[in-house]
Amino acid sequence: MESRVELFARIRRDARVDGLSIRELARRHGVGRPTVRQALAQAEPPSRKPRVRTAPRLDVFKSAIDEMLREDLDAPRKQRHTARRVFARLAEEHGAAELSYSTVRDYVRRRRPEIDLEAGRLPEVFIPQEHAPGAEAEVDFGEVWVVLAGVKTKCHMFAFRLSHSGKAIHRIYPTQAQEAFLEGHIDAFEDIGGIPTRHIRYDNLTDAVVKVIYGTGRQRTENQRWLLFRSHYGFDAFYCHPGIEGAHEKGGIEGDVGRFRRTHLSPMPVVDSLAELNVKIRQWDLDDEDRRIGDRIRTVAQDFALERELLAPITPERFEPGLSLTPRVSRSSLVRVRMASYSVPARFIGRPVRVSLRASEVIIFDGRTEIARHPRVVALHGQSVNLDHYLEVLLRKPGALPGSTAxxxxxxxxVFTAAHEAFWAAARKTDGDAGGTRALIDVLLLHRSMDAENIVAGITAALTVGAVTADVVAVEARRHEALGGSRLARPRVEQARGPERRVVSLTQRRLADPAAVIAGLPADTRPLPSVAAYDQLLRLPERTTPETAPTVQKGTGS
Incomplete structure (x- = not known):
């Protein structure tokens, strides 16, 4: 089908070359004379007039709609009328049963900006910004859901983004408290190898800001520990305007949180621990360096390579991000920290200890000595209990072990494997419940000085020969370690091995299963004992008679 541009071009050519009149041009091209005149007047056809759709049924309700939209001028942002709410009110309050939703929606979309202009409100305009390399960064938190150890858990993602290159660092923590806020900064500084020289942008989160002082620009009353952290690393903070009005001031990190969540955390990641997830996130951050932001020619990695050299150096002394607390150890050998309980060695019962509460772990000290370390408990009123902390008590109270929380x-x-279960069952069979439990505890105490893999191998070897004592387990564990064991970093050396020798406790085997012991004994190939050598001692040696000497009689010789 011929377009109007082609039609106008042919009409103009025929008029120019053949000198035809308007009547002849109209007859030749089958169009009206007004069309010929338009073609001769200008080469570009006039645009078609847009069709104006009328809505006569809406006319009587326009004033009511305008009144609702004017009420929104003073209403909170999240409590303003939507087109659907306007449509519902028209039906409920004005009996507008014959109106369609699309008619109301189109009118509200067109009329709302006009009412804003009539009230003197200008449309929001965003001005593109340029950020000097190494000068600025942005920080924010975002909520994420993780299937953690089989349980759907809400966690919090810390995000740090350099404003120039777009290089971003992400970490996921069970909380967004100040310890996670500080730990995220430290990880980000160490990963990028420096600190922005101008400032870092934040919203007014409570980890940093205690009070927003309105009417005085951007003045804030800062948290003292956060102020100490900034002073330690030597950077300034830029706080955005509160609420939705300040969201655009750090739009880069706002968009990055959503991008990372959609790209790498959808569907929900399934992990056993947050440490495992953060290892994956470190690799994802490296993979994202190959992307291009918007219409940039260079990749994030190329821009970051230039920006890294302009960052301020990191202070060599690492700031302690953990929150310091001083709870007292309960009679259950537990300390209570943020609605969760953590175990410590039983010898500290009743004593105050120092707790360093970090984002992902809890470290407990006695003075300067670390006495316990636990992963941070996410569940409310949860517990993290270490069986090793109760072993000395369980030696005196072996009956408390089977039902213990530890x-x-x-x-x-x-930690308590099937090998431990088998050893415990065998020990109780030979030594009784109390004695078998004490034998198991002696084996558990070996974990303090030996690797778990070697001890499990020692338990397996001891059960093979029917010896359920901690001494046999220790000997076999050291033997397993000497032959290569769990030292994966050491190259294993092939050794000439003779017949395998193991420690055998005949007493333990006879107690466990005497018939199996007798039937399983190896054949005795030694010669029968003989007492012939001892019989020689029963015969006396033959005695030789000594020669008789001449008898000398006493008397006088005459």
Whole structure:
């Protein structure tokens, strides 16, 4: 089908070349004379007039709609009328049963900006910004959901982004409290190898800001520990305007949180721990360096390579991000920290200890000596209990072990393995419940000085020969370690091995299963004992008679 541009071009050519009149041009091209005159007047056809759709049924309700939209001028942003709410009110309050939703929606979309202009409100305009290399960064938190150890858990993602290159660092923590806020900064500084020289942009989160002083520009009353952290690393903070009005002031990090969540955390990641997830996130951050932001020619990695050289150096002394607390150890050998309980060695019961509460772990000190370290508990009123902390008490109270919370936690975490269960069952069979439990505790105490893999190998070897004592387990564990064991970093050396020798406790085997012991004994190939050598001692040696000497009689010789 011929376009109007082509039609106008042919009409103009025929008029120019053939000198035809308007009547002849109209007859030749089959169009009206007004069309011929338009073509001769200008080469470009006039645009078609837009069709104006009328809505006569809406006319009587326009004043009511305008009144609702004017009420929104003073209403909070999240409590303004939507087109659907306007449509519902028209039906409920004005009986507008014959109106369609699309008619109301189109009118509201067109009329709302006009009412804003009539009230003197200008449309919001964003001005593009340029950021000097190494000068600025942005920080924010975002909520994420993770399937953590089989449980759907809400976590918090710390995000740090350099404004020039777009290089971003992400970490996921169980909380967005100040310890996570500080730890995220430290990880970001160490990963990028420096600190922005001008400032870092924040919203007014409570980890940094205690009070927003309105009417005085951007003055804030800052948290004292946050102020100490900034002073330690030597950078300034830029606080955005509160609420939605200040969101655009750090739009780069706002968009990055959503991008990272959609790209790498959808669907929900399934992990056993947040430490495992953060290892993956470190690799994802490196992979994202190959992307291009918007219409940039250079990649994030190329811009970051130039920006890295312009960052301020990091102070060599690392700031302690953990919150310091001083709880007292309960009679259950537990300390209570932020609605969760953590175990310590039983010898500290009743004493105050110092707790360093970090984003992902809890470290407990006695003075300057570390006495316990636990992953941070996410669940409210949860517990992290270490079986090793109760072993000395359980030696005196072996009957408390089977139902103890510490044993349940050890089983759930995989520390108390099937090999330990088998050893315990065998020990109780030979030594009784109390004696068998004490033998198991002696084996558990070996974990303080030996690797778990070697001890499990020692338990397996001891059960093979029917020896359920901690001494046999220790000997076999050291033997396993000497032959290569769990030292994966050391190259294994092939050694000439003779017949395998193991420690055998005949007493333990006879107690466990006497018939199996007798049937399983190896054949005795030694010669039968003989007492012939001892019989020689029963025969006296033959005695030789000594020669008789001449008898000398006493008397006088005459």
């Amino acid at each position: 044993l349940a936690h050890a089983r759930a975490s995989g």
